[in-house]
Amino acid sequence: MSFLSKLFGSKKPSSPESGSTSRSAQAQTVAHFKEFAASRPGCEAFIEPATRVTQTTMVLVAGTGEWTRRKVPDEVAARKLATQLGVPAFDVNLSGYPSRMREWNETHRKPL
Secondary structure, eight states: OOHHHHHHOSOOOSSTTOGGGSHHHHHHHHHHHHHHHHHSTTOEEEEEOOOSSSOOEEEEEOTTSOEEEEEOSOHHHHHHHHHHHTOOEEEHHHHOOOHHHHHHHHHTOOOO
């Protein structure tokens, strides 16, 4: 079983353009999160549950407040990925977002 199959499960994509279920998208997500976590100290993962219009996503927030978000298949996959990255994972509905993320957004807002 491949690393991606262990991490994201062995579900087959319903179509070639099925978003994060494709192997290429999964590999890109894992690579992106690995690079982000390795290059920024103090990362934590915040899992955003699926809604009627969006699928489950995971937000990595660095110690500086810088953040990145990517789609993941489900909460289980997000928690597995956080474990692989060696970062704590939180359900954003229970914990909310850290204040450093809002502060980073304020200082990095692009002028209109």
